[in-house]
Amino acid sequence: MTSPPVGADSGDTLAASAAASASGKPPPAGRRRHKLTFDYVSFMVVFLGLPLAIFLVFVIWPFLQAGFYSMTDWSGFTAEFTFVGLDNFAWLLSDPRWVNAVGNSVAIALVVPTITIVIALIFASLITVGGSQRGQVRGLKGSSFYRVVSFFPYVIPAIAVAIMWRLIFDPSGGLANGLLTTLGLDQFDSFAWLGNVGTAMPITMFVIIWGMVGFYMLLFVAAIKGVPAEIFEAARIDGAGRLRIAWSITIPLIRDNIQTAWIYLGIMALDAFVFVQGLNPQGGPESSTLVMAQQLFRTAFIDGQFGRSSAMGVAMAVVTLVFAALVFTVNRVTGGRDEKGGSA
Numbered sequence: 001m002t003s004p005p006v007g008a009d010s011g012d013t014l015a016a017s018a019a020a021s022a023s024g025k026p027p028p029a030g031r032r033r034h035k036l037t038f039d040y041v042s043f044m045v046v047f048l049g050l051p052l053a054i055f056l057v058f059v060i061w062p063f064l065q066a067g068f069y070s071m072t073d074w075s076g077f078t079a080e081f082t083f084v085g086l087d088n089f090a091w092l093l094s095d096p097r098w099v100n101a102v103g104n105s106v107a108i109a110l111v112v113p114t115i116t117i118v119i120a121l122i123f124a125s126l127i128t129v130g131g132s133q134r135g136q137v138r139g140l141k142g143s144s145f146y147r148v149v150s151f152f153p154y155v156i157p158a159i160a161v162a163i164m165w166r167l168i169f170d171p172s173g174g175l176a177n178g179l180l181t182t183l184g185l186d187q188f189d190s191f192a193w194l195g196n197v198g199t200a201m202p203i204t205m206f207v208i209i210w211g212m213v214g215f216y217m218l219l220f221v222a223a224i225k226g227v228p229a230e231i232f233e234a235a236r237i238d239g240a241g242r243l244r245i246a247w248s249i250t251i252p253l254i255r256d257n258i259q260t261a262w263i264y265l266g267i268m269a270l271d272a273f274v275f276v277q278g279l280n281p282q283g284g285p286e287s288s289t290l291v292m293a294q295q296l297f298r299t300a301f302i303d304g305q306f307g308r309s310s311a312m313g314v315a316m317a318v319v320t321l322v323f324a325a326l327v328f329t330v331n332r333v334t335g336g337r338d339e340k341g342g343s344a
Contacts, residue, residue, distance in 0.1 A: 063317070069310040076306030088311035098312065100287050101295040102319070105270050108205060108291065109323060112272075113265035116209050116216060117258060123150055123213070124220035125246045129232050147221065151214035158211060162278025165207045169193035200284040208275050212268070216261050223254040259331045266323045270316065273297070292316050 070088055074081035092098050127143040140146070153161065168175045171192040180188040193199050227250070235245050251258065273293035276283075283290030292312065300309035 066310045066313050069307055070314045071311075072307045073305075074307045074310075075304045076300060076309075077304060081307065084307070088308045089315070091308060092311055092315060097287060097290065098292075098295055101283075101290045101292045102315075104201070104287075104289060105272070105291045105293075105319070107201070108208070108272055109266045109269040111205055112208050112212070112269040113262050115205075116212050116265055117261055119209070119213050120216040120220055120261070121246070121251070121258075123217045124224055125242070125250055127217075128221055128224040129245065129250070130242060147218065150217050153211050153213070154215040156211070158274040159278050161211045162207060162275050165203075165210075166194065166279050169203060171195065194280055194289075195285055197285045197288045200280065200288045204272075204276060204279055204284075204289050207279060208269065208272060211275070212265065216265070219257060219261060220254060223257040224250060227253050255331065259327060262327050263324050266327065267320055270320055270323065292319075 069081075071083060071085055072081040073084050073088075123146070127139040127147055130140050156164075169177075171177065171190045174193075176193065177188050177191055180191075193203050231249060231253075232245060235249055240248070270291075271293050272291050276289055276291050276294055277297075280289045283294055293316070296309050296312040296316070299305050299312060
């Protein structure tokens with residue numbers, strides 16, 4: 001038997017490495033193992049282990065507990081309870097107050113994010129690229145002042161915003177009725193804005209939008225600032241007007257920011273507990289402003305039915321996840337991101 005020439009193995013190895021380099025693939029190698037040094041272990045514990053533990057203890061575990069208690073008749077104040085299965089969820093489907101609260105929450109989740117984002121985009125465009133069509137791309141004159149004023153409502157606590165607007169729309173001595181009657185509109189004398197079925201929900205939505213626009217305007221301002229100015233300048237040279245630039249350039253380039261804003265606003269609107277509780281603690285006339293979080297609070301702490309309120313919490317989580325999935329789906333269908341993850 002003839003033995004291979006000396007150096008054949010090394011030659012084959014070099015040939016394999018050269019072929020792998022030519023094909024763009026690294027040569028096969030064994031799996032690297034990190035040495036368990038103090039630096040590596042401490043990094044993993046502090047930046048991975050600790051946050052994961054906090055997430056499991058304060059997010060996942062309470063949610064699992066709520067899922068368990070949602071299948072019991074626990075009153076919340078005793079150690080005894082009975083396992084009832086899915087009876088609480090069946091009761092939710094037949095409870096008219098809960099069904100009404102779900103409808104109100106969905107209405108707020110559809111209207112509030114849409115109007116808030118549209119207004120915030122308009123303000124952000126005016127502040128960043130809405131200035132003169134000549135010279136450098138810039139916003140309106142005095143845009144810094146408008147930015148501060150627009151953001152001011154967001155720094156006020158939500159409960160303070162709700163109480164302030166409840167006093168403004170007070171039927172007896174509120175500022176709204178006082179101004180309208182001064183203008184000669186006597187039909188608004190002692191008009192109960194929050195006590196009328198036709199106006200209670202629109203006023204509630206208006207207050208939430210008023211409190212949220214400033215923050216999302218600044219979010220969009222930061223996103224637009226990240227777009228190279230040369231893109232806007234090229235569009236102006238091609239003859240595009242402000243509306244065309246906003247629709248064809250600004251919105252597509254900050255689509256991911258808009259999607260994020262929509263999800264956060266939707267989650268907030270599906271809750272809206274602080275605003276609604278501050279404006280109408282009892283849920284408004286004929287429960288016209290009652291939302292899911294209010295009904296959950298009432299069922300748990302007034303009626304003493306923590307099992308049913310836990311079922312409401314699980315239902316709220318499901319509705320929120322469905323809303324987020326719908327936003328992602330709409331963004332994907334309208335060209336937000338292709339299947340490979342690149343911008344459309």
